[in-house]
Amino acid sequence: MTFAAILDLIKGDTQAERAVPRRGFTARLTVFTAAAMAFLAVFALALSFAAGRLADQWASELAQTSTLRIPATVDDPLVPLETALRVLQETPGVASARALDPDEQQALLEPWFGPDLPLATLPIPQLIEIVETEGGYDAAGLRARLAGEVPGAVLDDHTRWRDPLIAAASRVRLLGWIAIGLIAATIVAIVTLAAQAALAANAQVISVLRLVGATDTYIARAFVRRFTLRGIAGAALGTITGLAATFLLPTSDVAGGFLGGLRFPGVTALWLVLIPVLSGVAAFVATRWAALRTLKENS
Amino acid sequence: MIELHDVAYRYGGSALFAQVSLTLTPGSFHFLTGPSGAGKTTLLRLCYGDLQTSNGEVRLFDRPVQAMTRDEIAMMRRRVGVVHQDCAFIDHLSIAENIALPLTVAGRYDMLDNLTDLLGWVGLGRQANQLPSELSGGERQRAALARAVIMSPDVIIADEPTGNVDWEMSQRLLTLLIELNKMGKTIFIATHDLHLIRAAKSQVQARVLRLKSGQLVQAGADL
Incomplete structure (x- = not known):
């Protein structure tokens, strides 16, 4: 034309x-x-x-963050928490690591158990929010070290959640x-x-x-x-x-x-x-x- | 102006006519006669590039039609005024708009001033704003003639222009065509109306051609 x-x-x-x-x-x-x-x-x-x-929202919100879950123990729960935080601080590629306070954990569980959950009396795992640097950390190496120093700790880097969600949204x-x-x-x-x-x-x-x-x-x-x-x-x-x-x-x-x-x-x-x-x-x-x-x- | 050299036209496998040769010189007046179905309309359509020959050559204004593009044929058609027997018009346009159509198509708005004179010449001044469906057969024929001549074409081709009108009206149409011929226009009319041909021959030097059994011949003294 x-x-x-x-x-x-x-x-x-x-x-x-x-x-x-x-x-x-x-x-x-x-x-x-x-x-x-x-x-x-x-x-x-x-x-x-x-x-x-x-x-985009899922990608940006879940990208460069991961969660470390420390199982509830009958012994002093602060020991594995402090160990885990120390390990994370020493790990290259971890920008920051922060333990979720009881109120934040309560808010996460509220949709399932209601607002009156007596969190302090229950053996609830402690969660640590990890923010990665741009280059990220070596997840396999961190898992190996945590397995030795904080037995039972589970590192969730959100990959198995994030990728299918982003793929589904992209398909839509x-x-x-x-x-x-x-x-x-x-x-x-x-x-x-x-x-x-x-x-x-x-x-x-x-x-x-x-x-x-x-x-x-x-x-x-x-x-x-x-x-x-x-x-x-x-x-x-x-x-x-x-x-x-x-x-x-x-x-x-x-x-x-x-x-x-x-x-x-x-x-x-x-x-x-x-x-x-x-x-x-x-x-x-x-x-x-x-x-x-x-x-x-x-x- | 229009030349046909050994032209043949086949329709449905059989030849409608063959080896037809014809030259329309500027200012000439020709009649084409012949029985129904002899191919008069087809021959006229070949003359203004509406059909292509099966064999032979048609030259319009010194150019072979076969070599022309579709747009060139359309442009060339502006130099040929055509009057059909059925006088097809655009039904929702007024008669004045229909007559002016060749000018508007060609973008010759400067010539629209002549429209009123032309309407008067064909006796349709009062019907200018009427729709084609509101006109009688004779009025439609005159409107078709006015549309054919509004661009002042070099050639006027008319197919049975008096087919649907009474004797008086056919004489009036003939008079208009003779006037155009006297103005230097080439006229080519297909008709089976022998009275019309005789009336014309008494006023102008007209050549009469007859299409019969697939051949084009000069008509004899019986006319």
């Missing part, structure tokens, strides 16, 4: 467009399809962004983009069919235009601009409706996180502007291709 073609599209040719009747089922079909697809695209986009944010994000691709392909397919139907329905108009010396480009232009504008208008309507629908979803407090994440915070909202634009581009390409092909075949 040349710059001149884009200018022509924006400028339009009133006379060329007047030759084709404005009304018809193809007009309604194109607007409806573009609106419906844009509505779905809003949710696919929101889903993709939410999954992306979740993956990928699915979102695949859905957007399918939506775009559907717009192209339906607009192509609608354009072909419009050309068939206006066979006499085309015949007359040919008779008076209209080129294929001139005839195609009469259809292309109209279909492009319908594609943009329909998609704009669908995008606005879709955006409004995301505000009707429960907030993250009520829905527990993911549904509430189907929003467009900050600059991500700018992506919504692209939906009508891309719908217009899809309609333009599909109609122009269908029109020129049909005109050539029917000559």
Whole structure:
């Protein structure tokens, strides 16, 4: 598509467009399809962004941290704790190590046992939060040393939790983009069919235009601009409706996180502007291709 | 201006006509007659590049049609005014807009000033804003003729232009075509109306061609 073609599209040719009747089922079909697809695209986009944010959040929150669990003992619990903290301080790659206080441990167990758990009277393992340096530590070496100095201590570097969660979130994000691709392909397919139907329905108009010396480009232009504008208008309507629908979803407090994440915070909202634009581009390409092909075949 | 050299056209496996040669010189007036199904309309369509020959060569304004691109044929068609028997129009446009269509397609908005004069010339001044469906057969024929000549083409090709009108109207249309011929336009009319041909021959020097049994011959003195 040349710059001149884009200018022509924006400028339009009133006379060329007047030759084709404005009304018809193809007009309604194109607007409806573009609106419906844009509505779905809003949710696919929101889903993709939410999954992306979740993956990033999990990756950043769990990355470079690990937990050391020291089993509860009947003897003085401070001895293994102090030993473990000393070992961690001496381990290269460990930035900091901090034993969780009773309140923090209580908060972790609260979802399962309630707020009235008498933590002090129960043999609860002591947890140590480890923050790694950028280079990380040698987990195998640390485990070997802990096995010798703090028997029963379990080092959890979160890998077995983090990787599947990030992979799952990444797949959801990928699915979102695949859905957007399918939506775009559907717009192209339906607009192509609608354009072909419009050309068939206006066979006499085309015949007359040919008779008076209209080129294929001139005839195609009469259809292309109209279909492009319908594609943009329909998609704009669908995008606005879709955006409004995301505000009707429960907030993250009520829905527990993911549904509430189907929003467009900050600059991500700018992506919504692209939906009508891309719908217009899809309609333009599909109609122009269908029109020129049909005109050539029917000559 | 328009030349056909040994042209053949096959349709459905059999030849509609073959070895047809014809030259339309500037300012000439030709009639094409022949029985129904002889291929008169096909021959006319070959003359303005709407069909391609099966054999032979068609030259329009000194250029072979076979060598032209689709856009070049469209541009060339602006120099040929065509009147169809069925007078197809764009139904939702007014008669004035339909007649002006060749100008708007060509972007010749400067020539739109002539539209009122042209409508008056074909006697459709009052019907300018009516839709094609609101016109009688004769009015549609005159509108089709006006549309064919609005670009001041070099050649006017008419296929049975008086097929759906009464004698009085056919004489009026003939008068318009003769006036155009006197202005230097080349006229090529397909018709089976012998009265029309005789009426024309009494006013202009017209050559009559007959398409019969796949051959194009000069019609005899019976006309």
